[in-house]
Each structure stands twice: as structure tokens, then as C-alpha cells.
Amino acid sequence: xxxxxxxxxxxxxxxxxxxxLSKPKDSVRLGEKKLQEFNRGKDLIEALGWASLxxxxxxxxxxxxxxxxxxxxxxxxxxxxxxxxxxxxxLLIDILLVAHVSWLDRYYGHDRVTQAHKKLGKPxxxxxxxxxxxxxWQSSITENSNIIDQFFSMITNIPDLLTSAFAFxxxxxxxxxxxxxxxxxxxxxxWYFLHLFAYGAVLLAIPHQFSLGSDVAGKEIASYxxxxxxxxxxxxxxxxxxxxxxxxxxxxxxxxxxxxxxSSDSVSVYLSGKNMxxxxxxxxxxxxxxxxxxxxxxxxxxxxxxxxxxxxxxxxTIGSRGDDTEEIQGIQVGTPVMLEGxxxxxxxxxRTKKDVVLIASGIGIPPVRALAESMFARPEDITIIYRVRxxxxxALIDETRELARIxxxxxxxxxxxxxxxxxxxxxxxxxxxxxxxxxxIAPNVKESDVYVCGPTAWTRAVERTLNxxxxxKQHVHTEEYAW
Amino acid sequence: xxxxxxxxxxxxxxxxxxLSYNLGEQAVIVSHSFSAPPLAPSxxxxxxxxxxxxxxxxxxxxxxxxxxxxxxxxxxxSASSSQTQAPVVIPPTATSKTIAGPVIxxxxxxxxxxxxxxxxxITDITMLQANATDGRASAFPYLVQYxxxxxxxxxxxxxxxxxxxxxxxxSLDAALAKF
Numbered sequence: 319x320x321x322x323x324x325x326x327x328x329x330x331x332x333x334x335x336x337x338x339l340s341k342p343k344d345s346v347r348l349g350e351k352k353l354q355e356f357n358r359g360k361d362l363i364e365a366l367g368w369a370s371l372x373x374x375x376x377x378x379x380x381x382x383x384x385x386x387x388x389x390x391x392x393x394x395x396x397x398x399x400x401x402x403x404x405x406x407x408x409l410l411i412d413i414l415l416v417a418h419v420s421w422l423d424r425y426y427g428h429d430r431v432t433q434a435h436k437k438l439g440k441p442x443x444x445x446x447x448x449x450x451x452x453x454x455w456q457s458s459i460t461e462n463s464n465i466i467d468q469f470f471s472m473i474t475n476i477p478d479l480l481t482s483a484f485a486f487x488x489x490x491x492x493x494x495x496x497x498x499x500x501x502x503x504x505x506x507x508x509w510y511f512l513h514l515f516a517y518g519a520v521l522l523a524i525p526h527q528f529s530l531g532s533d534v535a536g537k538e539i540a541s542y543x544x545x546x547x548x549x550x551x552x553x554x555x556x557x558x559x560x561x562x563x564x565x566x567x568x569x570x571x572x573x574x575x576x577x578x579x580x581s582s583d584s585v586s587v588y589l590s591g592k593n594m595x596x597x598x599x600x601x602x603x604x605x606x607x608x609x610x611x612x613x614x615x616x617x618x619x620x621x622x623x624x625x626x627x628x629x630x631x632x633x634x635t636i637g638s639r640g641d642d643t644e645e646i647q648g649i650q651v652g653t654p655v656m657l658e659g660x661x662x663x664x665x666x667x668x669r670t671k672k673d674v675v676l677i678a679s680g681i682g683i684p685p686v687r688a689l690a691e692s693m694f695a696r697p698e699d700i701t702i703i704y705r706v707r708x709x710x711x712x713a714l715i716d717e718t719r720e721l722a723r724i725x726x727x728x729x730x731x732x733x734x735x736x737x738x739x740x741x742x743x744x745x746x747x748x749x750x751x752x753x754x755x756x757x758x759i760a761p762n763v764k765e766s767d768v769y770v771c772g773p774t775a776w777t778r779a780v781e782r783t784l785n786x787x788x789x790x791k792q793h794v795h796t797e798e799y800a801w
Numbered sequence: 802x803x804x805x806x807x808x809x810x811x812x813x814x815x816x817x818x819x820l821s822y823n824l825g826e827q828a829v830i831v832s833h834s835f836s837a838p839p840l841a842p843s844x845x846x847x848x849x850x851x852x853x854x855x856x857x858x859x860x861x862x863x864x865x866x867x868x869x870x871x872x873x874x875x876x877x878x879s880a881s882s883s884q885t886q887a888p889v890v891i892p893p894t895a896t897s898k899t900i901a902g903p904v905i906x907x908x909x910x911x912x913x914x915x916x917x918x919x920x921x922x923i924t925d926i927t928m929l930q931a932n933a934t935d936g937r938a939s940a941f942p943y944l945v946q947y948x949x950x951x952x953x954x955x956x957x958x959x960x961x962x963x964x965x966x967x968x969x970x971x972s973l974d975a976a977l978a979k980f
Contacts (some may be wrong), residue, residue, distance in 0.1 A: 376817050382961075383825060535958040
């Protein structure tokens with residue numbers, strides 16, 4: 319039955335002069351077992367991270383770290399060592415989280431990984447502060463001097479501590495400039511530049527760990543452990559963040575090949591170059607997009623592909639979100655660009671149910687449009703809900719309509735002003751709730767995989783309705799642009 | 802993480818932490834803030850165990866063996882007595898020379914060493930200044946022994962006396978550089 323339908327689609331492919339669609343996938347794996355395998359992979363990754371922490375704590379304890387805590391000095395000494403070990407280990411994990419490592423992205427998605435990276439920043443700084451204070455305090459007790467004098471005497475007299483003091487300063491700066499109020503106050507470029515000092519902090523702090531660290535210096539197993547950790551983390555960064563994108567950019571020489579206005583506030587940008595197969599991505603994934611112009615190259619923008627991957631081009635549809643996206647819309651044909659990615663798990667790899675409901679709002683449509691194009695489905699399997707302010711002027715609305723018509727998917731456009739407060743749907747003449755209306759559009763939503771893409775607050779509202787409808791959380795897929 | 806995985810990992814964690822703490826307790830604790838690894842019998846046990854054999858296989862019959870003297874600063878731990886019996890092979894032409902290193906601030910006190918070398922071999926190290934607070938001074942006999950065994954500064958730091966070890970090595974290195 320599926321085969322018949324694919325044949326049908328091939329016939330209709332050429333029939334629309336306005337829209338050329340790629341062939342959908344010819345198979346998909348469904349069922350709870352697929353989900354379990356993902357969970358197993360996640361458990362393994364988290365267990366490894368945890369094991370690395372336990373390993374350093376165990377080495378500390380075997381080393382007699384908590385023995386003979388008789389006075390304040392010895393307690394401070396134990397704190398100095400333990401906080402340093404745990405903080406360094408966490409810091410390496412934290413850096414790995416932002417290395418755009420593909421094996422992490424495949425299990426968690428770029429947004430979840432970035433959120434975890436953000437969460438770890440402050441605890442690490444607290445541990446490092448505790449380490450610095452405890453070590454200076456302890457040594458001021460044994461030297462009978464005051465803490466400030468002792469601090470300066472330590473950084474000037476003890477080798478490798480001066481660089482560590484700089485590392486400490488960098489760390490404070492990096493975390494403070496990333497706090498919410500600071501992020502609002504300083505421009506992205508400045509924040510990004512300052513954030514790079516985190517790498518400086520790590521590198522400057524390495525020498526004192528190996529020369530002075532009571533649990534590392536001269537300890538063979540511990541030294542090997544830390545060398546392996548540093549090489550592993552820095553190697554991942556060097557490959558995924560630097561070498562891989564640059565090698566690919568040089569070999570493909572991507573340029574903007576076409577620009578198409580899709581509504582009054584959105585444009586589709588086509589990128590072409592050599593070896594386009596290198597950019598093969600799953601529908602629903604996004605790339606970090608850098609126009610290689612003097613004013614833009616250092617500002618990566620996350621854009622979802624708005625059409626399935628194909629051998630000719632990568633296409634993004636860019637809205638006007640009030641930031642640099644306006645400037646990007648003005649990009650010229652021929653501009654060289656660089657792409658990093660693909661990232662994200664807003665893809666069919668997370669689908670375990672036959673029925674799929676795709677819900678988009680405004681400029682959240684691109685990945686939904688790409689998913690609808692590429693998913694393996696019978697006509698009745700997919701329902702698309704597209705929330706727009708004005709159905710005559712919405713990004714990709716004509717294409718989405720055409721796609722739904724060709725493939726036979728149900729498309730519900732919810733157009734106009736918002737109804738009730740906290741509603742994610744448009745105003746309606748009936749008093750029906752969002753849940754009632756959703757069940758009318760997609761009666762089987764409880765047993766479906768639901769993909770939601772739109773602004774954060776709106777996405778939360780959709781999730782609440784889905785929760786009421788009884789759709790289990792693991793079948794609700796969202797992707798937010800996290801930084 | 803799934804609940805089952807979480808509880809399994811939690812249990813393993815507790816086990817590992819408990820075991821490591823016990824192992825730490827058994828570790829040799831010399832002073833409250835400093836634990837020295839037990840002194841190895843010798844870096845060349847076959848020589849110290851059979852001094853007569855080593856003498857007979859010695860290439861030059863005119864060699865004399867001088868036991869390395871124990872440290873002059875503190876009563877050496879018992880382990881060093883067997884340690885110091887290792888025969889030192891000295892070429893007949895070698896002369897003894899003694900040089901003092903600079904005074905180094907460890908952060909816990911001042912450290913200064915005086916080294917005696919016969920030929921290429923360190924035969925004695927005397928502590929001219931051996932100040933280290935909070936029990937760290939008990940590290941010096943070990944450091945002296947380690948340096949003599951290693952014939953230089955290529956030995957592991959003492960846990961809990963890292964700064965002191967470092968200062969000791971600096972003073973020793975500077976002295977050795979003058980030979």
C-alpha cells in the first residue's frame with residue numbers, strides 16, 4: 319500500500335509548476351523500542367560524565383584527602399583540593415557541551431546541550447572561588463599573615479600561580495558577562511569575544527594543576543587521567559568547532575545563489591556550491607549560518623532548512639525577528655557563506671508513531687515545511703497546523719498549501735488575532751477551548767508524534783494543551799534556538 | 802536518565818566513594834597534612850640485597866662503596882636505614898665536591914640545600930634551611946632520600962607538601978647546575 323502511494327507521489331511531483339518537491343523517505347522505523355535505544359544512549363553518556371566526576375573524587379580519597387582533618391588548616395586544605403578537582407572536571411565537561419559535538423547533538427539536540435552548558439557555568443565558578451579562597455586562607459593560617467598579603471605573596475613567589483590568577487580573573491569575567499542582565503546590556507559581539515577568554519582560562523590554569531596539584535603532580539594515574547581528559551575535550555573542540563567547518567567551507571565554497579521573497583517580512587535564501595552532499599541533513603535540522611562579509615562573518619545565525627536536503631542547494635527561509643535577521647535579509651546573490659552543522663533532533667529520527675501532527679507559528683514554519691516534505695507518510699498520517707497573523711502574508715504559506723495538496727496532508731491554517739489570553743490559536747466565534755479545537759483538527763493527537771516550532775511562550779502554550787490532550791512528553795518534539 | 806539507571810549508578814557511586822575512603826585511611830599518614838608514599842626498598846634492589854655479589858661483578862676492583870648518609874635534619878624514618886645500605890660505585894678518579902643551593906620561599910617557609918657529589922653521583926644532601934610549617938617539615942628526610950635515590954630532582958612530589966617539595970627541588974636544581 320505504501321509503495322502504491324509513493325508511485326502516486328512521483329507522478330504528481332512534476333505536476334506543480336510552482337513547487338518542486340524532493341522525494342519523501344522510503345521508510346521509517348516506528349515503535350517504542352526506537353525510543354528506548356535513544357534513552358539508553360543518553361544514559362550511557364550521562365553515566366560516563368558522572369563516572370569522570372566519581373573518578374577524580376575517588377582518586378582524592380584514595381590519596382588520603384579526607385584523613386586527619388584535625389584543624390581549620392587541614393580542612394581548608396582538603397577543600398582546596400576537592401573543589402579544584404571537581405571544578406576542573408566540570409569545566410572540561412562544560413566546554414565539551416559547547417563544542418558542537420555531533421555525538422552529543424544526536425542524543426540531546428543543540429538546544430538541550432546549550433542549556434546544560436549555561437546551567438553548569440555558575441556552579442563551576444562557585445567551586446573555583448571556593449578553591450582560591452580556601453587555598454589562600456589555609457596558607458595565610460600557616461604563614462601567620464593576612465589573606466590579602468598572602469594572596470600576593472603566593473602569586474609572586476610560587477611558580478605557575480600568577481597565570482592561574484589570570485585564569486581566575488578570566489573565569490569571573492566570562493561568567494559575569496553571561497548573566498542575564500549583562501547579556502541584555504552588552505552587544506552579542508562583545509559577549510562572544512569575552513566568552514572566548516574561557517579557553518584562555520582553561521589553558522592558563524593547566525600548569526599549576528600539574529606542577530602544584532597535590533592530587534596530580536607526581537601521581538602517575540591521575541596525571542594520565544587529566545592528560546586524557548584535556549586531549550579528548552580540546553580535540554573535540556578543534557575538530558568540531560574549527561577544522562571540520564573550515565575544511566568543508568573550503569571544499570564547497572558555498573554562495574548565495576538565489577533570493578526569493580516569500581512574504582512581506584520573510585525571504586528564502588538558496589545556497590549552492592560544490593559537493594552539496596556534504597551538507598546532507600535531516601529535514602528539521604538547522605545550520606549556523608555565517609555570511610562571509612567583513613561585518614557579518616563572526617556572527618553565526620541558526621536557521622532551519624526550509625526544504626529537504628538535496629544535491630542542488632540548501633534553503634533557509636529567514637523572517638524578521640527584530641535582530642540581525644533584518645540585515646541578513648538584505649544579503650546579495652553571490653555572497654560567500656559558511657555553514658556549521660547540521661544540528662538538532664527536530665527530525666524524523668525521533669518519530670515513533672504512525673500519526674504525526676506538525677504545528678508551526680509564523681517563522682517557525684521552515685522546519686515544519688521541510689519535515690512535511692521529507693517524512694514517510696500516507697496522506698492521512700500527517701496533519702499540519704500553521705498559526706499565522708495574516709494568511710495572505712505569511713512565510714511559505716503558498717508552498718505549504720501546495721505541498722499539503724500534492725501529498726494529500728490535512729492543513730489547518732489558523733489565521734488572525736489571538737483568541738483567549740494564553741491561547742495559542744486564533745480567535746474563534748465559538749467558546750471552544752484550544753484542546754477542543756485541537757482534537758477536532760487532529761483527533762488522534764494523543765497517539766501521535768507532535769512537532770512544535772514557534773516562539774517560546776507560544777510553544778509552552780501548545781505544550782500545555784498537548785499535556786491536557788494526553789500526549790506523552792516523549793512524543794512532543796520542540797526545538798528552540800538556544801545560545 | 803531513567804530511574805533504574807539512576808539508582809544503579811547511585812549505588813555504584815556510594816560503593817566507590819566508600820571503598821576509596823577506606824583505601825585512603827589505610828594509606829601511610831606521616832603527618833596530618835602530608836602523606837608520603839612508602840619508601841621503596843631501593844631503586845636497584847638486586848644490588849642492595851646482595852652487596853657481595855655486586856662487588857664481585859664490579860668492573861673496577863679499586864672501587865669503594867660509601868653508604869649515602871641519612872638526612873641531617875630529622876630522624877629518618879626506619880625505612881631509610883635499609884635504603885641507605887645501597888652501595889655507590891665511584892670511579893677511582895672521582896673527587897668529592899659540595900655546593901649550596903639558593904634559599905627558596907615555599908609559601909610555608911624557607912628551604913635551602915647543600916649537595917655533596919662524588920663524580921656524577923649525589924652522595925649527601927644537607928638541609929641548611931628546612932622550614933615548613935604545619936607538619937610539612939617531616940617531608941624533608943623523605944625528600945633528601947628521594948633526591949639521593951633519583952640522583953637529582955626527577956622524583957614524584959609528596960602529597961600534602963607540594964610547595965615544599967617544589968622549593969626543595971628548586972634549591973637542589975640550582976645547586977646541581979653549579980657543578
